[in-house]
Amino acid sequence: MADPLTYPETSPHGHIGPPRLYDTFANVFFLGRRRATFQRLIAAAGVQPGQRVLDVGCGTGYFARLLAHAVGPEGLVVGIDPSLEMITYASHKAGRARNCQFQVGTAESLDFPTEHFDVVVSSLVMHHLPEDMQGPALREMRRVLRPGGKLLVADFQIPRHGLGWRLLAVITDHSRMARMVPHLELLAAQAEFAEIRVGEAPPWLRYVYAVKAASAM
Numbered sequence: 001m002a003d004p005l006t007y008p009e010t011s012p013h014g015h016i017g018p019p020r021l022y023d024t025f026a027n028v029f030f031l032g033r034r035r036a037t038f039q040r041l042i043a044a045a046g047v048q049p050g051q052r053v054l055d056v057g058c059g060t061g062y063f064a065r066l067l068a069h070a071v072g073p074e075g076l077v078v079g080i081d082p083s084l085e086m087i088t089y090a091s092h093k094a095g096r097a098r099n100c101q102f103q104v105g106t107a108e109s110l111d112f113p114t115e116h117f118d119v120v121v122s123s124l125v126m127h128h129l130p131e132d133m134q135g136p137a138l139r140e141m142r143r144v145l146r147p148g149g150k151l152l153v154a155d156f157q158i159p160r161h162g163l164g165w166r167l168l169a170v171i172t173d174h175s176r177m178a179r180m181v182p183h184l185e186l187l188a189a190q191a192e193f194a195e196i197r198v199g200e201a202p203p204w205l206r207y208v209y210a211v212k213a214a215s216a217m
């Protein structure tokens, strides 16, 4: 069975089909804990009011909208995604929120100035990128971060225990997806991030948190 968070495939970028369908699948897939999962990521990234945050591969903008709430009216969240359909939907969902903006773009070539953001986040995107694009994507994220800025990249984690987990892995082919997830700590280290830490955002996500060292260019 197809992975609910990538089905249906519609483009060479591997980006996904109807945004509304994606959100419906995601709500079910996270077992009613989608909001708590993403709030956990926001806390882990240490997002503060007034900050400027980039969400790479924002999809329907769900994470970006929660981030916009965290940065408040003085802050700004920008979501980018190669899918025009996703960006159109995300913009519509954000309504008149002036601190939550969306634009078409790709992780491997971020259309922003160097040292522009306080925080860069990306969820469930790295496993979509071909291997030779993952390193460049992390380096781009580092480039657009200010010195001392924070990176948080989350993706699936392999279910390790419990019959329920294993069952869900079989039903959703979650384990196949999990095998496609790159070694996030290694990628962050190769992109010369510092203070690399990992954590979990139940029920399905694992994240790497890292800092762009203040002395780094």
Ligand SMILES: C[S@@+](CC[C@H](N)C(=O)[O-])C[C@H]1O[C@@H](n2cnc3c(N)ncnc32)[C@H](O)[C@@H]1O
Pocket: 005, 006, 013, 014, 015, 016, 026, 056, 057, 058, 059, 060, 062, 063, 080, 081, 082, 083, 086, 105, 106, 107, 108, 122, 123, 124, 125, 128, 129
């Ligand atoms: C599984 S969705 C995750 C969406 C959202 N981040 C979330 O957590 O719900 C993967 C997203 O990655 C996007 N994507 C695919 N290739 C990309 C690339 N090269 N750069 C940035 N995003 C990409 C897809 O368009 C899709 O919206």
